[in-house]
Amino acid sequence: MGDRQNLKMAIRIAIIDDHSIIRAGIKSVLSKHPEYEVCAEGANGEEALKIVEEFKPDILLLDISMPKLGGLDIIARVKRISSQTKIIIVTMHKLATYVLKSLRQGVSGYLNKDNVAEELLLALSSVVNGKVYLGQATSEYLALAAKEPKKKPIESLLNERELDVLRLVAEGKTAKEMAEIMFLSPRTVENYKNSILKKLNLHRTSDLIKYSFENKILDV
Secondary structure (H helix, E strand, C coil): CHHHHHHHHCEEEEEECCCHHHHHHHHHHHHCCCCEEEEEEECCHHHHHHHHHHHCCCEEEECCCCCCCCHHHCHHHHHHHCCCCEEEEEECCCCHHHHHHHHHCCCCEEEEHHHHHHHHHHHHHHHHCCCCEECHHHHHHHHHHHHCCCCCCHHHHCCHHHHHHHHHHHCCCCHHHHHHHHCCCHHHHHHHHHHHHHHCCCCCHHHHHHHHHHCCCCCC
16 A cells, blocks of 8 residues: 555656657656656657646656657647646757747756756756756856857747748758648748748758857757
8 A cells, every 4th residue: 555655656757759768868857756757759840739638647748859840849739738737858969940840839848868967857856846947068068059159049030930940941841741730831941941931042942951050050
């Protein structure tokens, strides 16, 4: 009976990452701490939504770049399905575009995969106690970015939808795939893309990808 009571009290965690070795590493860390219970795992955003619907986990550990649906594209939907589920992003991406987009959508933590073994328990403890946790690598990058010579921020040129389209273009998504992810028609997606090209004074999709990388907007 005591074991069953302890299990009920455990913080229930779902792990979403398309690399099984990452999921195994996280589970290995958590296995030594009975206050946490891994209730489910998945390999992409579609599986994440099904898992959140079924298990309503306390915490969702979520990667960004995954097949089908990426992490940034499901945060709002996760919140609608299970408003009590707190999200910690676990990713290789550290650029401000990803961090700020995640925070604006209400995630509770942001970790770099290189540091997950050392920082995961700190992040979980902080999030359980109602705090937002930014990993050391993320904090250091944001601090360095803040010291760089100021350029006109991309956020002042593009609106939220256009920023999403730019990110998805750089990730190699087709107009049809972007339309499905964003719940828009392919024609509307193309209109957004044309608007971005005009605002940035560019001409082709390849120019958008090059611009994104050269201006450190994306690090796909």
